Amino acid sequence: MSDKMLLDAAGRLFEAEHGPDAWVGPGSGSMEKGAPIWAKIEEMGLTLGLAPEEAGGFGADPLEVLDTIRLAGRFALPCPLAETMGAVALISRAGLDLPEGPAAFAAPAAGSVALTREGDGFRLKGELPRVPFARGASVVAVVTALDGAPHIALVAPSSCTITQGENVAGEPRDRLTVDAALPSSAVAPSPLDAGRAFALGAALRAIALAGALERTTEMTVQYANDRVQFGRPIGKFQAIQQNLSVAAGQTAAANAAAGMAAEAAAALLDGGSDLAPIAAAKIRTGEAAGIVATIAQQTHGAIGFTMEHPLRLFTKRLWSWREEFGNEATWSRELGRTALSAGQGGFWPLISSY
Amino acid sequence: MTAIFDFPAPPEAPNSDALRAEVRAFLAEELADFPPRERALSWTGFSADFSRKLGERGWIAMTWPKEYGGHERSALDRYVVMEELLAAGAPVAAHWISDRQSGPLILRVGTQEQKDLVLPKIAAGECFFCIGMSEPDSGSDLAATRTRATPVEGGFRVNGTKVWTTWAHKSHYMILFCRTDGGPEDRHKGVSQLLVDLTTPGITIRPIKDLTGGEHFNEVVFDDVFLPESAVIGTRGDGWNQVTSELAFERSGPERFLSSMALLQELIGRLSQQPGNERAEVVIGRLSAHLMVLRRLSRSVSGMLERGENPALQASMVKDLGADFEQSIPDIARSLIECEPDQTAREEYAATFAEVLLSVPSYSLRGGTREILRGIIARGLGLR
Numbered sequence: 001m002s003d004k005m006l007l008d009a010a011g012r013l014f015e016a017e018h019g020p021d022a023w024v025g026p027g028s029g030s031m032e033k034g035a036p037i038w039a040k041i042e043e044m045g046l047t048l049g050l051a052p053e054e055a056g057g058f059g060a061d062p063l064e065v066l067d068t069i070r071l072a073g074r075f076a077l078p079c080p081l082a083e084t085m086g087a088v089a090l091i092s093r094a095g096l097d098l099p100e101g102p103a104a105f106a107a108p109a110a111g112s113v114a115l116t117r118e119g120d121g122f123r124l125k126g127e128l129p130r131v132p133f134a135r136g137a138s139v140v141a142v143v144t145a146l147d148g149a150p151h152i153a154l155v156a157p158s159s160c161t162i163t164q165g166e167n168v169a170g171e172p173r174d175r176l177t178v179d180a181a182l183p184s185s186a187v188a189p190s191p192l193d194a195g196r197a198f199a200l201g202a203a204l205r206a207i208a209l210a211g212a213l214e215r216t217t218e219m220t221v222q223y224a225n226d227r228v229q230f231g232r233p234i235g236k237f238q239a240i241q242q243n244l245s246v247a248a249g250q251t252a253a254a255n256a257a258a259g260m261a262a263e264a265a266a267a268l269l270d271g272g273s274d275l276a277p278i279a280a281a282k283i284r285t286g287e288a289a290g291i292v293a294t295i296a297q298q299t300h301g302a303i304g305f306t307m308e309h310p311l312r313l314f315t316k317r318l319w320s321w322r323e324e325f326g327n328e329a330t331w332s333r334e335l336g337r338t339a340l341s342a343g344q345g346g347f348w349p350l351i352s353s354y
Numbered sequence: 355m356t357a358i359f360d361f362p363a364p365p366e367a368p369n370s371d372a373l374r375a376e377v378r379a380f381l382a383e384e385l386a387d388f389p390p391r392e393r394a395l396s397w398t399g400f401s402a403d404f405s406r407k408l409g410e411r412g413w414i415a416m417t418w419p420k421e422y423g424g425h426e427r428s429a430l431d432r433y434v435v436m437e438e439l440l441a442a443g444a445p446v447a448a449h450w451i452s453d454r455q456s457g458p459l460i461l462r463v464g465t466q467e468q469k470d471l472v473l474p475k476i477a478a479g480e481c482f483f484c485i486g487m488s489e490p491d492s493g494s495d496l497a498a499t500r501t502r503a504t505p506v507e508g509g510f511r512v513n514g515t516k517v518w519t520t521w522a523h524k525s526h527y528m529i530l531f532c533r534t535d536g537g538p539e540d541r542h543k544g545v546s547q548l549l550v551d552l553t554t555p556g557i558t559i560r561p562i563k564d565l566t567g568g569e570h571f572n573e574v575v576f577d578d579v580f581l582p583e584s585a586v587i588g589t590r591g592d593g594w595n596q597v598t599s600e601l602a603f604e605r606s607g608p609e610r611f612l613s614s615m616a617l618l619q620e621l622i623g624r625l626s627q628q629p630g631n632e633r634a635e636v637v638i639g640r641l642s643a644h645l646m647v648l649r650r651l652s653r654s655v656s657g658m659l660e661r662g663e664n665p666a667l668q669a670s671m672v673k674d675l676g677a678d679f680e681q682s683i684p685d686i687a688r689s690l691i692e693c694e695p696d697q698t699a700r701e702e703y704a705a706t707f708a709e710v711l712l713s714v715p716s717y718s719l720r721g722g723t724r725e726i727l728r729g730i731i732a733r734g735l736g737l738r
Contacts, residue, residue, distance in 0.1 A: 221736065224737060245732050249731065256650045260650055277646065284644065336637065336640070337639070342626075351642060351649070
C-alpha cells in the first residue's frame with residue numbers, strides 16, 4: 001500500500017500502544033504511560049533514524065524519519081521521541097558515542113552556559129532552562145561554543161540540579177543547573193552551531209504540530225458528526241461547517257509548512273545553513289495551532305473543557321509546542337529582518353527562491 | 355480524512371532559474387515606467403499590447419501542443435512565468451482567462467474546428483476570452499442559470515443576461531454557460547457551454563464600474579442571438595461536469611494569493627528604510643511565512659494536476675487561504691504606515707494603498723465565494 005515501511009511500522013506501533021483507547025480513563029495522557037512504549041520504540045530502532053549509517057544509523061530517508069514525528073504528534077505520544085532523535089542526530093554528527101535510552105538536546109542562548117577546558121577534560125557551568133524530559137534522559141547534548149567554535153557537550157542530568165517543570169500538556173520541561181566536570185570523551189566539535197541546533201528543534205516542533213493539528217481537526221469533525229442538538233448532528237449547521245473548513249485549511253497549511261521544515265532540517269543535518277524555511281514553518285504551524293485549538297474547543301463545547309475528554313491531549317500540545325524553540329514572534333522577527341533587508345526589489349526573489 | 359490535508363512536496367522544476375531570470379529581465383524592461391498604482395490592478399490590468407508581446411515570447415499556451423501554437427513546456431515552467439508576471443503586477447488580464455481556462459477547455463473537449471479557430475490566436479496573445487457564468491439571479495448558485503439556448507434549425511437561439519463578466523467589452527469570445535435542455539428543476543443536467551463570438555448580432559455589452567471606479571466587468575445581454583450548432587463545446591448537456599473540472603485549475607494558481615503584491619512590495623520598500631523597527635520585522639516575517647507556505651501549497655496542487663489527479667478540494671483550500679492572505683494586506687499596511695488612501699494622490703504609496711484597499715473585497719467573491727469554498731471543504735470533510 002505504501003512504500004514507506006518505517007512510517008507504516010511506526011504508525012502501527014503508535015496506534016497499538018497509544019491509540020484512542022489510551023486517551024481516556026484514569027491516568028490517560030500521563031507521562032508514566034510512556035515507559036513501555038519507549039521500550040518498543042527503541043526496539044524498533046526509531047530513535048536512531050537521523051544518525052548517519054556510518055555512525056550507527058540504518059540509512060533511512062531522513063524525510064520519512066522526520067515524518068514519524070508528525071505521527072507521534074497524531075498520537076500525543078507521552079515520550080521524548082523527537083528529543084531523542086534530535087539529540088542522536090547531533091551527537092552522531094559530532095562523532096560522540098550514541099546515548100542509551102531517552103536523550104535530549106539543548107541549544108542555550110549565548111552566555112547562559114560556559115564550556116571551558118579543565119585539566120584533560122572540560123567543565124560545563126550554567127543554567128539550561130526547560131530541557132524536555134531531562135529528568136528521565138540518560139544524557140543531554142548541549143550545543144555551545146568552546147573557544148568560539150561550536151561544540152557538543154554531553155552532560156548527564158544526574159550530575160545536575162534538576163528543578164522540575166512541565167508544559168501545559170504535562171510534558172516535563174526541567175531546569176538543569178550544571179556545574180560538571182566532563183571527560184574529553186563527552187565533548188567534540190559540532191557541525192551544527194547553537195543557532196542551527198535551535199532551528200532543528202523548531203523544525204521538529206513544527207512537524208509535531210502538524211500531526212497534532214491533523215488529529216485535533218479530525219476529532220472535531222468526528223464530534224460534530226456525532227453530537228446531536230436541535231434534532232440533528234451539529235455538523236449539519238453551516239456555522240459549524242464553516243469553522244471546521246477553516247480548521248481544515250489551517251491544518252493543510254501546517255502540513256505543507258511541516259514538509260518545508262523537514263526538508264530544511266534534513267539539509268541542516270547535511271551541513272546546510274538556511275533557516276528561513278524553518279522559520280516560516282514554525283510561524284505558520286504556530287499560527288495554525290492557535291486557530292485550530294480555538295475552533296476545536298468551541299465545537300466540543302463543555303465536554304472538551306474537561307480533563308476527561310481526550311481533546312485536551314492535543315490542544316494542550318498545540319498550546320505548548322507553538323511556544324517551544326521560538327514562537328511566531330521570535331521567528332517572524334528573524335524572517336522579517338531577512339525580508340526587509342532584501343528590500344522592495346529583493347523581497348520577491350527571496351520568497352520565490354524557496 | 356487525512357488525505358485532505360496531504361499536499362505532497364511540489365515537483366522539482368529543473369532549469370526554472372534560467373526561465374525565471376529571462377522573465378524578470380523582460381519585465382524589468384517592459385514595465386520600467388509602469389507605476390505601482392497600475393501594478394496594483396494585478397491580473398485585472400488589461401493591455402492587449404503586453405499580452406501580444408508575451409505571446410511572441412512564447413509565454414502563453416506554454417503547455418499546449420505545438421500544433422495549436424503551444425510550446426509543450428511543463429506546468430511548472432508555466433507556473434514560474436505566471437508567478438513572475440503577478441509578482442511584478444504586469445497587466446495580464448487580456449489573455450489570462452483564455453490561457454488559464456478557456457483554451458485548456460477547448461483543447462480538452464473542443465471540436466477540431468474550434469481548436470483551429472481560436473487556439474493559435476490565443477497562443478499568439480491576440481485572442482481574448484471572457485466567461486459567461488454569473489447572472490443577475492444566479493451567482494454562487496450557478497445551476498440556477500436562466501440564460502437559455504433554445505434549439506432551432508441549425509443551432510440555438512440564445513436569450514438571457516450574464517453579469518460580472520470580466521473584460522467582456524474587450525474580449526473576442528465568451529464561453530457561455532447556459533441551459534440547452536430541460537428546465538431549472540434539472541439543476542446540473544441539461545446545461546452546456548457554448549462558444550460565442552462576441553460580434554454576433556443581438557449581444558449588448560455594458561460595462562459596470564466596480565468599487566475602484568474602473569470598468570472591469572460587464573453586463574452582457576443576449577437578445578435572440580443565433581449560435582450555430584458547432585458552438586457547443588464538449589458534450590451538450592454536460593456543461594456542469596465540464597465547468598467543475600476546470601475549477602481545480604482556476605482556484606489553485608498563484609493569482610489566488612499574489613493579488614496584493616504591489617502594495618506589499620511598496621510597504622516593504624517603506625519599512626526597509628526603517629532599520630530596527632521590530633514591529634515591522636514581526637509583521638513582515640509573518641507575511642513572508644504565509645507567502646512561502648501558500649506557494650508550496652499552490653505548487654503542490656500544480657504537481658497533482660500535472661500528474662492527472664483531481665485536486666478540486668485542495669484547490670478550494672488554496673483559494674480560501676490565499677484570499678485571506680491577499681485581503682489582509684491593506685489592513686496590515688495601515689497598522690504600520692499612517693496614510694490616507696487616495697486614488698488621486700501624486701504619491702504612489704497612497705494611490706497603491708487606495709487601489710488595493712478598494713480591490714480586495716472582490717478577492718473572496720470571484721471564482722467562488724469564501725462561503726462556497728468552505729462549503730466544498732466541509733463536504734470533503736464528510737460534514738455534508
